[in-house]
Amino acid sequence: MSKPSPSRRQALRASLLLGTSAGLAGSALGKSEPTPSQTEGPFYPDLDNDLTFVSSRKERAKGNHLYVHGSVRDTEGKPIPNALVDIWQTDHKGIYDHAGDPKQKDKDKNFQCYGRCVTGEDGTYHFKSIKPRHYGDEKFQRTPHIHYKVARRGYHELTTQLYFAGEKLNAKDGLYKKLSTDDQKLVTVDFQPIALTDKSVQSKLKDTFSESEWPEGITVGQLDLVMKPVS
Ligand SMILES: [Fe+2]
Numbered sequence: 177m178s179k180p181s182p183s184r185r186q187a188l189r190a191s192l193l194l195g196t197s198a199g200l201a202g203s204a205l206g207k208s209e210p211t212p213s214q215t216e217g218p219f220y221p222d223l224d225n226d227l228t229f230v231s232s233r234k235e236r237a238k239g240n241h242l243y244v245h246g247s248v249r250d251t252e253g254k255p256i257p258n259a260l261v262d263i264w265q266t267d268h269k270g271i272y273d274h275a276g277d278p279k280q281k282d283k284d285k286n287f288q289c290y291g292r293c294v295t296g297e298d299g300t301y302h303f304k305s306i307k308p309r310h311y312g313d314e315k316f317q318r319t320p321h322i323h324y325k326v327a328r329r330g331y332h333e334l335t336t337q338l339y340f341a342g343e344k345l346n347a348k349d350g351l352y353k354k355l356s357t358d359d360q361k362l363v364t365v366d367f368q369p370i371a372l373t374d375k376s377v378q379s380k381l382k383d384t385f386s387e388s389e390w391p392e393g394i395t396v397g398q399l400d401l402v403m404k405p406v407s
Contacts, residue, residue, distance in 0.1 A: 227306070229288065230287070256295060256331065340367065
């Protein structure tokens with residue numbers, strides 16, 4: 177039997193490869209039972225950027241309402257669009273939405289302890305929330321803070337916390353004290369009344385949260401975040 181020509185060899189190889197992949201595809205994509213769906217469970221939170229309102233409830237969360245916004249940029253100062261920004265925090269009584277928290281039953285059920293948004297083309301993000309309360313004791317004191325996690329392909333995931341300027345307990349918080357003075361400045365935010373906020377920010381907040389009027393006493397703070405690219 178004569179040797180197959182190079183073009184025939186290629187054709188044979190291609191047909192073998194096709195046969196193999198077709199077999200795999202057959203087992204992977206053939207008739208299968210659909211995965212059963214299950215309820216999201218009582219602890220599954222809304223995951224939008226308005227933490228002051230839970231979709232299944234009628235009233236807004238208690239506490240001092242605030243907006244927190246900012247930009248996500250790379251180390252060159254370039255905005256990072258489509259970055260996923262997650263935040264989580266306590267309610268106005270210092271209680272997390274965490275099944276292991278013994279105070280869970282006292283949590284403000286109208287407060288959505290988690291929030292999520294995706295940065296726009298200009299790299300900005302916006303949340304509406306409340307000021308969290310301190311928790312802990314003399315041994316482990318936590319000053320009011322908001323947890324952040326930011327993710328975007330091509331960058332190292334960033335996990336950090338926002339602190340409130342002028343908070344007396346900042347000086348007693350072990351995690352805050354661990355930061356250098358310069359680093360503290362990068363994550364400490366001075367919340368100001370909405371009237372003192374830049375008009376362009378007011379306009380963006382009004383659109384984002386469909387505000388017909390500003391919630392009473394609401395303040396605004398800005399936390400800009402910088403992500404390190406994966407080299
Ligand atoms: Fe915390």
